[in-house]
Amino acid sequence: MAKILVSDKLSKDGLDILEASGIPVVMKPGMTEDELCKEIVDYDALIIRSGTKVTRKVIDAAKKLRVIGRAGVGVDNVDIPYATEKGILIMNTPTANILSAAEHTCAMILSLARNIPFAHSSMHEGKWDRSKFTGVELNGKVLGIIGVGRVGGEVAKRLKPFNMTMVGYDPFLPKEVADEIGVRLTTLEEVITTADFMTIHTPLLPSTRNMISLEQFKMMKPNARLANVARGGIVNEDDLYTALHDHIIAGAAFDVWCNEPLTDAEKKLLELDNLVTTPHLGASTVEAQERVAVDIANSAVKYLRDGIITNAINAPRGKLTPETAPYVPLAESMGEFIHQTVGNQPIEEMEVVYYGGLSTMDSKILTVSAVKGLIKGIVGVDGANIINALPVAKSKGIDVKESKTDKATSYSNLIEVKIMSAGKASCIRGTVFGEEPRLVNYNGYAFNVPLAxxxxxxxxxxxxxxxxxxxxxxxxxxxxxxxxxxxxxxxxxxxxxxxxxxxxxxxxxxxxxxxxxxxxxxxxxxxxx
Structure with a gap:
């Protein structure tokens, strides 16, 4: 029977869902890496927040692990490429803390604009120094949003009533969506050079790490203020210190850090009198904590019990419909079949071609299923799944292609799988009658027999x-x-x-x-x- 390990604190509502599922659940927060490696050996699911680091060492120790559930959005504490290679599904809760993160961003911007934290500390020291903490209004200022997605969009909606002009940088957002929320999309350089206030809402990726460094700080207005409630590492912290210490910009408000908690080297940032700080509280509201726990608990149970994937960040893109679902077993069997026919010969290329009605549908999952069937003969039945199928194929030098054609055949829906192995081509065709996969052609020989x-x-x-x-x-x-x-x-x-x-x-x-x-x-x- 499946088992679930929860290695970070989770709300009672989330734990109740896990326990009500009938799947055994063990709650052990605060473990070291070595302790986690010893504990995780026999678990099928691991539920985490930001505290647990799921490293390569942990993944290697997890002999049965099938899914990692992150109660939250950011997954930079998980070795995603290695987990994917091992066929482990990674799920998060991308919508559960959107409102809390957006509200915290607004709070940070307002606190920075009006020097609230510094005035608060001064008063608690028995001082009454009004002139020292004179702030600025948001009215009439330019708000620059780097990443106008779900959180960035909610921030825009909340700060627009302050009569701010909105400019944003987001290469993936359609212009019409930005227009609806009143954000003018432009270049990153224009956002950096024109904004009075800036807020960051991008994931931490190789392309966004150190996106804001000394070069960008020097491009900003001297009165610019920067907020980051996204992920640590997007802003270079050493350069942030220089920019604030030397008054290259007016101030900053940060909720996220490269290391959490801060290292001794990072604590120099806390000496600055123009930096508002919070210890990663963006999602720390009662409501958000309940939502992320409930969402990840439901997702984990659905996957373990019913095989239903929700909010997966490393599952293949694409969706199944009632029309395409019957073709998943066919595609997988075709991949398995064609690998067995070539034996242990290396495969250079695999192409999956869709004919008829299938050529007009989303076929990504079908292609991945065919690749899964193929790699069963390479990594074993237990080592192949839709999570690692494409990465494993790539690592084995197999070039996977997908194509579609409206060329007429004798069947209303047809899948063709072609491979090139040791310079020799091989090809099979299949379809589905009722719910039964059928082999209709093998290397030019026409049949109509069950493929099973x-x-x-x-x-x-x-x-x-x-x-x-x-x-x-x-x-x-x-x-x-x-x-x-x-x-x-x-x-x-x-x-x-x-x-x-x-x-x-x-x-x-x-x-x-x-x-x-x-x-x-x-x-x-x-x-x-």
């Missing part, structure tokens, strides 16, 4: 007496023939026989059949997909 179970393919020079010879060998070996079909192809003097048999055929028997017909024989054993 134990299958034997015999190629020979088209002549009489072959069926009897094959039957004799199988009969002597105690192998019953359940279904048989024979096909020829134009321009060839060879025929191919496909037999569905009742049990596994040993390689010795396969070789005996090939010798008996003076041709070739291959046995394929397909799992129940």
């Amino acid at each position: 179970g134990d299958m034997l393919f015999v190629t020979y020079k088209d002549t009489t007496g072959i069926v009897g010879k094959v039957g004799s060998v199988l009969g002597a070996a105690g192998v019953d023939i359940q279904q048989m079909a024979v096909s020829t192809k134009k321009g060839s003097d060879k025929a191919m026989m496909v037999l569905l048999v009742g049990k596994t055929v040993d390689q010795k028997i396969v070789d005996e059949i090939a010798k008996a017909v003076n041709g070739e024989a291959k046995f394929v054993e397909l799992a129940d997909n």
Whole structure:
């Protein structure tokens, strides 16, 4: 039975959902990396917040781990590439803390504009120094938003009533969406050079790490103020210190840091009198904590119990519909089939082609399923899933392609899988009748047989007496023939026989059949997909 480990604090509502599922749950927050490695060996799911670091060492120790659930948005505390390589699904809760993060951003900007934290500290020291803490209004100022997504958009909605002019940088946001919330999209350089207040709302990626460094600070207005409630590392902290210490900009408000808690080297930032700080509180509201816990608990249970994937950051893009879902087992069986027919030869290229109605549909999951079937023969059945299928194929030098055509065939929906192995091409075609995967063509030989179970393919020079010879060998070996079909192809003097048999055929028997017909024989054993 599946088991769930919760290694960071989770709200009661979230824990209640996990426990009500009937799946055993263990709550052990605050573990060190070594302690986590010892504990996680037999767990299928790991639920974390920002405190747990899921490193390569932890992933290697997790022998059964299938899913990592992050109660929150940021997943830079998880080694995503390595988890993906190991076929581990990573899910987060991208919408649960949007409002809390947006409100905290607004609070940070207002606190910075009116020097609230500094005035508060001064009063608690018994001072009354009004002139020292004179602030600025937001009215009429330019707000620059770097990342006008879900949080950035909510910040814009909340600060627009302050009569601020909104400019934003987001290469992925359609102009019409930005227009609706009153943000004029422009370049990053214009945002940096024109904004009086700036707020960052991008994920931490290789392309965004140190996005704001000394070069960008020197481009800003002297009265500019910068808020970061996104992720630590987007702003270079050493350069932030220089920019504030030397008054290159007027101030900053930060909720997130490169290291949490701060290292001794980072604590020099706390000496600055123009930096508002909070210890990563963007999502720390009662409401957000409940939402992220409930969302990740529901997602984990759905995946473990029903195989339903929600809010996964490393699952293949694409969606299944009632029309495409029946073709998933077919695609996987086709990939598995074609790998077995080439044996242990390296595969250079794999192309999945869609005909008929499938050519007009989202077929990404079908392609990934075909690749999953293919790599079963490379990494084993237990090591292949839709999470790691494409990365594993890439690591093995397999160039995966997908194409679609409206070329007419005899079937309303058809999938073709072609591979190139050791310079030799191989191709199969399949479709679905009812819910049954069917093989309709193999290397130019037309059939219409179930694509399942134990299958034997015999190629020979088209002549009489072959069926009897094959039957004799199988009969002597105690192998019953359940279904048989024979096909020829134009321009060839060879025929191919496909037999569905009742049990596994040993390689010795396969070789005996090939010798008996003076041709070739291959046995394929397909799992129940």
